[in-house]
Amino acid sequence: MPPSTSAVPPDLAALLAACALRDQQAFAELYRHSSANLFAIALRIVSERSLAEEVLQETFIKIWQHAGDYRTQRGQPMTWLASIARYQALDVLRRQKRQPQASGAEDVEQLPTAVAGLTADDDTLQRCLARLEEAQRQCVLLAYCEGYSHQELSERLTTPIGTVKSWIRRSLQRLKGCFRELS
Amino acid sequence: MNYRNPELRALLAGEYVLGSLHGGARRRFEQLLQSDPQLRAEVSAWEARFAPLDQAIEPVTPPTAVWKHIQQRLGHAEDTVPEKPGWFARLALWRGLTAVTSLATLVLAVLLLLPPSEQVIPFRADYVAVVNDAEQRPLWLLRADSRNSRLRLEPLWVPAPPSGKTYELWLLAEDGVPRSLGLLPQTTGEEVERGFEVALAGEFPAASGIAVSLEPSGGSPTGLPTGPVLYQAELMGGAG
Numbered sequence: 001m002p003p004s005t006s007a008v009p010p011d012l013a014a015l016l017a018a019c020a021l022r023d024q025q026a027f028a029e030l031y032r033h034s035s036a037n038l039f040a041i042a043l044r045i046v047s048e049r050s051l052a053e054e055v056l057q058e059t060f061i062k063i064w065q066h067a068g069d070y071r072t073q074r075g076q077p078m079t080w081l082a083s084i085a086r087y088q089a090l091d092v093l094r095r096q097k098r099q100p101q102a103s104g105a106e107d108v109e110q111l112p113t114a115v116a117g118l119t120a121d122d123d124t125l126q127r128c129l130a131r132l133e134e135a136q137r138q139c140v141l142l143a144y145c146e147g148y149s150h151q152e153l154s155e156r157l158t159t160p161i162g163t164v165k166s167w168i169r170r171s172l173q174r175l176k177g178c179f180r181e182l183s
Numbered sequence: 184m185n186y187r188n189p190e191l192r193a194l195l196a197g198e199y200v201l202g203s204l205h206g207g208a209r210r211r212f213e214q215l216l217q218s219d220p221q222l223r224a225e226v227s228a229w230e231a232r233f234a235p236l237d238q239a240i241e242p243v244t245p246p247t248a249v250w251k252h253i254q255q256r257l258g259h260a261e262d263t264v265p266e267k268p269g270w271f272a273r274l275a276l277w278r279g280l281t282a283v284t285s286l287a288t289l290v291l292a293v294l295l296l297l298p299p300s301e302q303v304i305p306f307r308a309d310y311v312a313v314v315n316d317a318e319q320r321p322l323w324l325l326r327a328d329s330r331n332s333r334l335r336l337e338p339l340w341v342p343a344p345p346s347g348k349t350y351e352l353w354l355l356a357e358d359g360v361p362r363s364l365g366l367l368p369q370t371t372g373e374e375v376e377r378g379f380e381v382a383l384a385g386e387f388p389a390a391s392g393i394a395v396s397l398e399p400s401g402g403s404p405t406g407l408p409t410g411p412v413l414y415q416a417e418l419m420g421g422a423g
Contacts, residue, residue, distance in 0.1 A: 036242030
């Protein structure tokens with residue numbers, strides 16, 4: 001199925017609600033609009049294409065089964081969908097026990113791009129991430145974007161695992177404080 | 184682990200979202216999430232904070248085989264392809280329903296009547312209908328629990344609708360205006376349970392029956408039957 005080229009933004013909340021009422025057309029429409037984004041999220045975490053396809057399949061099965069659970073209090077529909085994909089990807093990743101990257105260069109270079117890619121609307125996250133120390137910011141981005149575990153971060157950044165854990169904790173505290181301050 | 188400490192909760196929620204909560208700790212946290220709405224709110228807050236990192240990602244088109252597998256796993260009709268004008272026209276159907284301004288609000292109104300998923304409301308049918316064809320072959324069995332705005336639809340022997348068409352169920356209300364009860368299961372198979380618009384529950388006692396019409400994919404775009412009414416059935420019940 002080709003990705004949607006419609007210029008009109010889809011009403012994802014409406015599509016999810018229709019899916020909850022078992023509307024197969026709405027589900028197809030939801031897939032058309034969101035699958036490329038969700039596939040990219042899965043791919044960034046599990047790296048291997050065939051695994052990412054498996055993740056995407058499970059993700060949409062879950063979306064169909066749990067569409068009725070979505071509430072506007074849970075946040076934006078796309079965020080809800082993306083979370084399902086992310087957690088599914090993390091599950092698959094943990095089961096696979098990924099090999100630590102042999103050459104770490106490419107990943108680390110792409111991280112600033114992940115941040116630079118944020119649009120003006122997303123200023124807050126960008127500004128708050130900027131307040132973290134370099135190593136802490138890398139931990140957060142590698143964890144969120146690529147699903148690095150504490151162990152993998154420790155190996156990748158050649159830092160004791162205890163230090164990595166406290167970096168993450170401190171980063172989360174700082175980010176929360178920063179968001180509270182800027183919102 | 185003291186899950187009541189607010190700072191610790193916020194931290195755990197953040198770690199969960201980041202993905203740095205593993206194995207047993209992750210499973211315990213997921214169990215907690217099911218029964219703790221405030222913790223869910225913390226998780227939602229973190230997801231929202233990090234969401235731009237997912238929005239900025241370059242989309243990658245998945246292979247078509249993935250969609251086929253999903254349809255097969257879910258037992259969906261394999262020719263379900265979204266048609267561009269179809270969906271937005273169908274949206275008008277939902278917006279036309281009385282006392283509802285958006286589809287999301289509609290579903291929310293229905294789902295809010297249901298208890299949290301840990302408890303299950305027993306389905307107590309107060310209305311029943313059997314939709315037969317001209318040869319008195321039963322096609323669908325309908326049971327309604329009007330007090331909880333829920334329907335159980337069993338497709339006993341459903342002739343495949345023509346391509347691009349769909350069966351829609353209508354309540355024949357007392358004022359003569361058919362009210363949509365949504366789409367029927369389109370193929371013979373297992374019973375489906377779903378909700379319907381809460382406001383329609385009050386129409387059941389005085390309704391004269393139900394009807395099935397053939398509509399464009401996704402249902403009538405107008406809120407009234409646009410295609411031929413293929414079947415009608417008496418609605419029995421109302422007691423208790």
